Amino acid sequence: MKSKRVSESKITLVQQMLPQDTNPAGNVHGGVMLKLIDTAGGVCATRHVRANVVTASIDRLDFLEPVYVGDLVHVHTSVNYVGTKSMEVGVRVEAENLYTGECRHTATAYLTFVSLDETGRPQLVPQLIAETEDEKRRMQEAQERRKQRLAERKKEKAAQKN
Template identity: 60%
Template sequence: MSAPEKRSLDPKPVSASHVVMPQRMLPSDANPAGNVHGGVILKYIDTAGGICAIRHARSAVVTASIDRMDFLKPAYIGEVVTFMASVNLVGATSMEVGVRVECENPITGETRHAGSAYLTYVALDAERRPQAVPPLILESDADRRRNREAAARREARLQERRRERDSQLQHQSENS
């Protein structure tokens, strides 16, 4: 048996893991109104985001959270829906990946921004434990903007967790 390959933790540029994943929406993807089910869109968002995170970490990943999902416009059967994913921020073992959803009428070429989502993935080692991920190289002004916005979302999540923890501790002490 050969020794496991050593992973590189050298910084990686955002472009090294960027994903563009087009999908044609089929009748099996529809709800009774003829729109694509939100759950179908979410599945593809998680798939594109997961591929992006795997490319960055070069390891298995798990979805830890979906911070936010905004459905801005419906997707329709027959359209090509493209899922564009990029790493926005990395921590010690986790990454925030942003996924933009665009719908295209393949006949007219008309496109529209249908939604966006922010997901957190955790990199896993061979024993399925969290492991370190490479730092992120921000290459453009858009990368730097997305990184700043992701850092603000992360701080808001941490503050919310602290408030929840403090509330639980207060509740426990009142009931003791």
Template identity: 50%
Template sequence: MDDLKPKPASASELTISRLMNPEHANPVGIIHGGEVLKMVDEAGGIVGMRHARRPVVTVRLDSMTFLQPIYVGNLVRVHARVNWTGHTSMEIGMRVEAEDPITGRIVHTNSAYAVYVALDEDGRPAPIPPLLLETDDDRRRWQEAEERQRMRLAQRKQAQTS
């Protein structure tokens, strides 16, 4: 099938940006973590749909550490790209940065990895195109993602036997 031909990460990667306003923040002006998580999942879901050309659902979001605060008035950018693909699932990596649009200062605030599964018309897992590895960076990301996927599967197996 033509829609299952290997695709490079560059074909679906995406950056979304949003200006953080007071309604996104707590009383001291720091953006709620849930706002950032929502942006991360939105960016990851769009990248997943672009890669699979199908609806996708989030099945796992690996831990996210908030490295720096994000403040009201910051422009938040989430860059997302496919790192690894399986038969129906894919890992998408997200990098979150906050920019002060007045000073131009940019800080890396978060990174996350999420697994999405593509769905067919009946809501069941559907095959997705393999990831075409074009660069050394693509190959490095793939190898690191494969190791994370092995760990996820081992954790799942352990949880099922507990």
């Protein structure tokens, strides 16, 4: 299986927020943003493996600023790390005010996707080639998050046995 560069699977999903996307407070609903994040992350993961993927977990999702009706949302994604059958995709969301040109960093998320074969079973994923210093840093940070996730799962399993 051929390794792939981070740049081969990066995507940016762009969508304007409309009135039907809002919550009762008048801001874009967090669930709408989560769907965009998951969709963009899934496309990025699919490009990396060129196969079906499923969301296994959302390691972290931070909403930093509100998104408003009319904003043009840019959802930037890249594969940060790959394991044997899964991969972490980092997502950065920015909202652009089309009238002023101001761009705001509005959300950040880390999602884990599992690659599936034709029968729906987990399959191997191509290794990742990190070329830039930023890509190497992101890969190192993702490895640390993976270690933390695995340690938490181990604690949860131990607690369930007791």
